[in-house]
Amino acid sequence: MELSLVIPSFNEKDNVQNLVQQIHQALADTNIDYEIFFVDDSTDETPQRLEKMAALDQRVRYYHRENGKGLGTAVVEGIHQTESEWIIVMDADLQHPPELLPTMVERLKAGIDIVIPSRFVEGGSDGGLVGVRKLISFGARSIGRLLLKRLRPISDCTSGFFGFKRTVVQGVKLQPLGWKILIEILMKANYRTVHEIPYQFKARDAGESKMSIREQWNYLIHLWKLMWQSEEDRRFPLFAMIGFSGVWVNLGLMAGFIYLLGMNHVLASVLASLMAMVNNYIWNDALTWRDAKQKEHKPGWIRMLLFMAISAVSVALTTWIMRGLEMIGIQVLVGQTIGILISTIWSYQANRHLTWGGKKLSLPKPDRRVIVTRDRG
Ligand SMILES: Nc1nc2c(ncn2[C@@H]2O[C@H](COP(=O)(O)OP(=O)(O)O)[C@@H](O)[C@H]2O)c(=O)[nH]1
Numbered sequence: 285m286e287l288s289l290v291i292p293s294f295n296e297k298d299n300v301q302n303l304v305q306q307i308h309q310a311l312a313d314t315n316i317d318y319e320i321f322f323v324d325d326s327t328d329e330t331p332q333r334l335e336k337m338a339a340l341d342q343r344v345r346y347y348h349r350e351n352g353k354g355l356g357t358a359v360v361e362g363i364h365q366t367e368s369e370w371i372i373v374m375d376a377d378l379q380h381p382p383e384l385l386p387t388m389v390e391r392l393k394a395g396i397d398i399v400i401p402s403r404f405v406e407g408g409s410d411g412g413l414v415g416v417r418k419l420i421s422f423g424a425r426s427i428g429r430l431l432l433k434r435l436r437p438i439s440d441c442t443s444g445f446f447g448f449k450r451t452v453v454q455g456v457k458l459q460p461l462g463w464k465i466l467i468e469i470l471m472k473a474n475y476r477t478v479h480e481i482p483y484q485f486k487a488r489d490a491g492e493s494k495m496s497i498r499e500q501w502n503y504l505i506h507l508w509k510l511m512w513q514s515e516e517d518r519r520f521p522l523f524a525m526i527g528f529s530g531v532w533v534n535l536g537l538m539a540g541f542i543y544l545l546g547m548n549h550v551l552a553s554v555l556a557s558l559m560a561m562v563n564n565y566i567w568n569d570a571l572t573w574r575d576a577k578q579k580e581h582k583p584g585w586i587r588m589l590l591f592m593a594i595s596a597v598s599v600a601l602t603t604w605i606m607r608g609l610e611m612i613g614i615q616v617l618v619g620q621t622i623g624i625l626i627s628t629i630w631s632y633q634a635n636r637h638l639t640w641g642g643k644k645l646s647l648p649k650p651d652r653r654v655i656v657t658r659d660r661g
C-alpha cells in the first residue's frame with residue numbers, strides 16, 4: 285500500500301459518504317494505491333455508515349473506539365493500524381478539500397518528508413472559520429510559534445490536514461494531548477523537508493464543530509509539555525526560573541548572615557548577592573546550558589566570572605530602567621518589574637552569547653535543520 289488517508293471522525297454521519305466519494309473522485313486519475321482509514325469515536329450512526337461503506341468498498345476501512353479518547357490519539361491509532369509508505373491526515377467534515385490530495389501525493393512522491401496544506405500562505409484562506417474562531421486560531425498559532433522554535437517556519441502549524449512519509453515517525457513516541465497532533469509530529473519526528481501548499485479552508489458541510497474551551501486548554505498544556513521536552517525551547521524559561529529561585533537563596537543567606545552570624549547589613553547584602561549569583565551560575569551551567577559544555581572551551585572559572593559580571597550589569601540595568609520610568613511618572617514597583625523583565629531577557633542573551641558559547645549553540649544541530657518550501661497560490 286502506498287498511501288493511507290487517516291481520518292478521525294466524531295459524529296459525522298452526514299459527511300463520511302460524501303467525503304469518501306470525493307476522495308475517490310480526486311484520486312481517480314492518479315495511479316496511487318490508497319486506502320481510507322477512519323478512526324471513529326462517534327456516538328451517532330457514523331459507524332453504521334462506515335460499516336456499510338467498508339462492506340462494499342475494499343478501499344475503506346474503519347476502527348471504532350467506544351468511549352473515544354479524542355482527536356490526537358485517534359490519529360496516532362490510525363498511524364499504528366496502517367502500513368503504507370505515506371500517510372495523509374484529514375478531517376471528516378469536508379473542510380479539507382480532497383482536490384488537494386493529488387498534489388500532496390506528488391510532493392510526497394518527489395521526496396518531501398512532510399506536506400502541509402496551508403491557509404496562511406499566498407493563495408490560501410481560512411474563510412471557513414468565523415470571526416472569533418479566526419482570532420483564537422491566530423492566538424493559538426502565535427503562542428505555539430513563540431514557545432516552540434521548530435514551529436516558527438511553518439505557517440499553518442496547527443493544521444489538521446497534512447501528509448508525511450511513515451519513516452519520519454518510526455520509532456518516535458507520539459503522545460498528543462488534545463487536538464494538535466501536527467505540532468507533536470513537527471516537534472518530535474525526524475524530518476528534513478516540509479512543503480506548504482496554499483488552500484482554502486471551507487465552511488463545514490454538515491454536523492457541527494467539536495472545538496471547545498477544553499480543547500484550547502489541552503492545547504496550552506500540550507505546548508507547555510513540548511516546551512519542557514525541547515532542549516532549545518526550555519532554555520529561557522529555565523533561566524528565568526533559576527533567576528527567580530536565586531532571589532530566595534539570596535534572602536535566606538542574608539537572613540542567616542544577619543541573624544545567626546550578626547554580620548553587618550551591607551556586608552551581608554553584598555555577600556548574599558554574590559553567593560546567589562554563584563548558585564545561579566551552577567544551576568544554569570548544569571541545566572540550562574548543559575549541552576554547551578562539550579562545545580565550550582572556556583574553563584569553568586571564566587564562565588562563572590562572566591556570568592557574575594553579566595548579573596551585575598543586569599542589576600544596574602534594572603535600576604536604570606526603573607529610574608528612567610520613574611521620571612516619566614511610572615510607579616517604582618511597576619518600573620522595577622519592567623526593569624527585571626527586560627534585564628532578564630538581556631542577561632539571558634548575554635550569557636547565551638558570551639558565557640556559554642554563542643552562535644554554535646543557537647543554530648539547530650545539523651540533524652535538526654529543516655528546509656521549508658512552498659507552492660505558489
Ligand atoms: N476520532 C475522533 N475524531 C474527532 C474527535 N473530535 C473531533 N474529531 C474529528 O476531528 C475533525 C475536526 O473536528 P471539527 O469539530 O470539525 O473541528 P474544527 O474543524 O476545528 O471546527 C473532524 O473530522 C471531527 O469529526 C474525537 O474525539 N475523536
Ligand SMILES: [Mg+2]
Pocket residue numbers: 375377379488493
Ligand atoms: Mg471541522
